[in-house]
Structures are given as structure tokens and as C-alpha cells.
Amino acid sequence: MKFRVERDVLADAVTWTARTLPSRPPSPVLAGVRLEADGTGLVLSTFDYEVSARSAVVADVEVPGAVLVSGRLLAEISKALPNKPVEVSVEGNRVSVVCGSSRFTLLTMPVEDYPSLPELPDVTGSIAGDSFAQAISQVTMAAGRDETLPLLTGVRVEIDGDALTMLATDRYRLAMRQITWSPAAPSVSRVALVRARTLSDVARNLSNAGSIDIALADGGDIIGFEAGGRRTTSLLVDGEYPPVRRLFPDETTTHTITSTHELVEAAKRVSLVAERNTPIRLSFSEGQVVLDAGQGDDAQATEVLESTLVGEEISTAFNPQYLLDGLSALNTDFVRLSFTHPSKPAVMTGQDDADGADHAEEFRYLLMPIRFGA
């Protein structure tokens, strides 16, 4: 095997393909990246039985062939090379990487022992990369991080025609985002539980290539994403996701409208005195909201903001980080908080004007309050 490739192209492709490689693989070949050169160019791939990555790039192939080398090492080498064409060739059980006056020799691993990558299911539809990335960031922040509750580390993805809905919860808050996409068939319907980190990775690494294809077989156990010559698949999370959608209250009795930016800034300031596990209190009354944190002998902070109240006065308390996560996910000038009772979850939605309607159908964030003792 022998090929020539641009240094930046190689470095980008190897870095992305090798990004999920384990530092202590269960078997040595799983630390490798597979390079395959043929008439169409160079294909790099990795697979650890959970996540697969495949990247196709343009290369000037002299001798076709396939080889397996250490992914981590090749990634580090290619990033460190000078910005000149790179020539890669195989001699016996060694790979030589030559770039300008630099020359590296790497040992190969038995490529025939490498597992074959899972087949990508048929493409279910496609979605604009930037808006998909934004939608992903709006829900993944609410997903669980506790690996002992694997179900909650996933994001429930529901596809119904041209509507794609994502839900995530860590049992303390729940984020739900609906986005329009382009299904391959107009009446397609799919449900899957996708690891939050798989989606975050897609948002980070595939979203700047314009449109992303999503491949999800009905009843399959993997999901695939493809954009700009890169393709990744991931095992779905196994199990029945709890019926969380019904946690949103059917109707609320009180709602408040506040400037998102002002509330974020004030909440950040006031929560400086909120020690671990202590809440920030919000008291809404006619025309204003009072934020305060800290109690007793501890440091205390308070701030008053303009706010519109529709309904009864209400006072409640939240984990400051959970509150800020929701506010930061909104992307609208105003935030609407809707309540039924101070001890019941509050619904956060965004709206463009102080006196307009909210975009509840697009994004909803359900936030459980903190209560005090008995």
C-alpha cells in the first residue's frame, strides 16, 4: 500500500476517526485505526463494538491496500507534521510516514483481526447541521451523567414524519426540543434512545458540513450519522425510557415573563453565595421578581428585576445550575416560567416579546424546585 495525502486532511481525518479510541483497549487491535487505500481515495475507520467512525478523504493512491496502526500514535504524529504532503507506505510489517524531512516508522497490527464495521442502516432523513447542533445542546444538558442509571444517560429521539423530538432528563429537570427535519419518507416513524455523548459528538464534529443524514432502522440497535465524508454509528441504549412527557403539567395557574439576559446575569450574581446544594429563591410579585440566596449565618445576596406576573404571586427555589442551564438553552429574549404550585415543577419556555406567545411547541424545560426539610 502506498498513498500521498495533504497533511491537514490526514490530521483532521485521523483525529476525528481515532477520537473515541479507548486508552486501555480490551484487545490491542481495538487501539488501531484501519487505513484502506483504493481507487476512490483513503478511508480511515475505527470500531470498538459500541461506536464506529469512518472517514473518507481524497488521496493520491499509488498502491491500494489496507493496514492497521496505532490510532493514538498516528493522530499525534500527523498533528505534529510540517504542512507538506505526507507519503504513507507499507514495507513488510512496518508503515513509514514521510513528510518533508521527517520520517516515522510504525509497527502494523494484524488488519485481518480487526472487526468489520456495522452496516449503516438506510438513511431515514436529513437535517441542517447548525440547527441540529443547537437542538442537541438544548437537551443534552438535562441528560443524566450517572452511569449507574444508563437509561437516563440517553436522549429519547422520536421521529414522526417531519417532526423530530428529543427528550432528556436526569430526574431533576427535563428538556424537550422539537425540530423540523426532512424525512426520506413523509410518514416515517421511529423511536430510539441515543447516548447523550453520541449526540454531543455529532453536534461538535459533524454539524459544520451543512446537512447531516440520520440512519435509524425500525427496531434496529444502532443509529448512524453521516456528513461531509464522515460517518459514525453508535449502539442505542437498551431499555424502556420512562414516560416522562406526561410530567409536563396539562395546565398552569400562574406564569411570569422576564428578560432572559437580565435573569441569567442576576441569577449568576446571586448564586455566587449559594453553596453546594443550596438553592436560589425566586419570589414573583406584581411587576417584579426578587432573587435571593444564602441563609442564616452564611453569606447572602439579593437582587430585584422587572418581571410580569400573570396569576397569583409565587415564591419557589431552584438549584442555581439547573436554572441557569435552562435559561442558557432558551435563545430567546424573554423567558416564561409557568407554575401550578411552589413545590411542583415549573415549566420554562422562551418567547420573543414581553407580551407575545411562547414557543412551547419548540422547546420546553421542566424544572423541579428545591424544598426545605420537613
Add this chain to the structure above:
Amino acid sequence: MSRAPRSAGARRDWGSDDSQTPILHVDMDAFFASVELLSRPELRGRPVIVGGRRRGVVLAATYEARASGVHSAMPMTRARVLCPQAIVIAPDHNRYREMSRGVMRILGDITPVIEPLSIDEAFLDVSGARRRLGSPAVIAGRLRTRIAEELGLPASVGIASTKFVAKLASSHAKPDGMLLVPRDATVAFLHSLPVGALWGVGERTEATLARLAIRTVADLAHTPPDTLRAALGDSGGRRLLDLAWGRDPRAVEPVRREKSIGHEQTFAENLRDRADLAAVLLDQAHRCAARLRSGGLFAAGVAIKVRGADFTTLTRSRSLEAPTDVAHDLYQVARELLAGVAVPPGGVRLLGLRCESLSEAASTAVQVRLDDSGPERRDAELAMDQIRRRYGRSSLTAGSLLPVPTTENARGDLSC
């Protein structure tokens, strides 16, 4: 029950100036025995001992039994020899705790500056209550009246300018009395006592001092400091000398907070069956939770203690997802901890459950879960508390803790 030496012939009147004696030491008289007499008035006037019937030690004795030489912490066998006619009653600690709470509540009405020393004694600093309730001697009298009228129990009160002297005064006021030691009489009072009355002077120190011909506090007070230092060490010598002259700078510390609440049980026969062990933990979780609730506390951690037949002891602990005072939550974690421990080859000799990282319930922030089942479980356990308070501990228990006939599925699910 205090064993501090008191001199029988000591003066019982040291003056009436209580303007500089804000410290009260309240000590219940033969507390456990007095509580038992409430439900068995026919035993009044007779020697009664509270303690284990077969083995164990004397926990409390009425003054009639003490007249025969019985005192607390004495082995029961010895007590029976000294006072064969005594009626022995097995202790009922729940009842004592309940009565103790009653006493502490009455003390709490006087001042929040209370330092409970044990289940049946406490220090009070009544400086702040003077204007509202009168002088320390008046307050002490009222306290004794209220405890007698509301609880039917005798209490002795010592009134002095320091904690140490107040405690000595209460022991000289017993039974069922009060003694004021005015500040100006402190030294005279102390100097009338044997040296064993001083805090920290036990049998060994007493013997050491006796070799120096120091038998009374007065002797000690007039011993050159260097002699004491040579005999008792630097700090020990100085401390005793301070006490002998009535110098005791320690304030009444109201926050002697419980650091943990636990229950443990040694089994008559070692347990091997995990279901049996789990049932014990469930029972202990209920006991701990009831104590948390009555103390207005939340626990943020749970630990279990498992002792094998060979006395090898393991402890395992974990933080709770959220602070709680609900037995169900404590038990869930305890059961998981138990699952991580192998049952020792000879079975389990002792099993214990302990609640840790306690905090005041009222000021503890709890992040509620979206799928929280709501207050139902807690409400159910609160209802259990009330029923038990009224009808006794055995009136109500978790279904899975009922003794059941040994049929298939007898144990059922323990997820109560």
C-alpha cells in the same frame, strides 16, 4: 445517676445570694427507677433496681436500694447479694428517652442555652431569663415544680456561678432538692469536700493524692503548685488547682449536636440468611428514622456495621441521593450496602445501621425529583410515629417485619 462523692455531713445552706449564680445543673433523681415507679406506684418506698435481669449491670436504683449499698454500674449479681429483697425491672429505653424529651422540653421553655449532658441531666445558663422569669433560685424552684407536676418525676438542681460547682451542688441537693452555692461561698463550699469530688479525680488520682496526705479539696488548694505538678503532670496539676479554687471558665454550650443516630443489635444466634439480615436492617431503619423525625433532623448518609462470628467487623457507608428522615430511603441504601458484603462463614453476630451527616431538617435544602412519589411515605411513617407514641412501639410495624409462619414466600418483599 451520679456517683460523685458527697459528704453526708456537708452544710445544706450556703446563703441565699443568687445574683451571680446563673448556672443551673438539673439532674433527675434515680431517673430510670423513677420512671418505672410512675407505672408501678405500688413499688414506691421499696428497693427497686433497673437493669438486665440475668446479666448486666445496675442502670438505676431507688434510694431505698441505695441504702443497702447498691449503686449504678455495679454488676447485677453483686447488687442482688447486697439487696436480695430488691425488685429488679428490665429497662425500657424508649420510655426513658420519651420522658427525657419531656424534661428537656420543660428546660427549653426556660432558656435555649441548654447543654444536655446525658439522658437525665443538663446545664442551663439562665442569665437571659432573669428578667422574664426571676432569679436563678426562683427559676430552679419552678423547674422542679413543673417537672414534678407535669411528669411526676423528682429532679435535683444545683445553682452556682460555674458548671463544675453547679454539678457538685446538685449532687449535694439529692434526693429531690436544690442547693444554691453563692459565688462568695464557692471556695468555702469546695473546701468542705473530699478531694474525690473534683472532676477528673478518680480512684487512681485519689490514691496518688493520698500519698501526699491530700484528702480534701482544702488540702489540695493549699498544696504548692510544684508538688501537684510533680505528682499529676503539668496540665493535670494546674487544672485541679483551678477547680479547687472554683475557677472553671467553661461556658454552657447549647450546641451539643448529635453527630449520628444508630441502632445495632447482637443476635442470640448468629444470622446467616440474607432475608433475616435485611429484616433487621428494615427494623433498624424504622427506629433510626423515628428518632431523626423526633429530633427534627435529616441524614445525608447511611452506614451499616456487620460483625462476624469471629468478631471481624466491617462497616460500609454511602451518601444518600438526598437528605431524608424516611425509613424507606434509609433502608434502600442499607440494603444495597448489605448486598455488597459477603455473609461471614460463621454467620453475623451483630448488625447495625447508622445515620450520618445529620442536619437540621428545617434548614436542609432537598432537591426533589421529578418522579418523586410525593410525601406519602413520609406521611405514613409520621402516622406510625403518632400511633406508637400513643399505643407503644409494638402496636404497629412494617408488614414485612411481622413474625410469619414458615411457609413458602413467608418473607415476601422487603421493599416496604
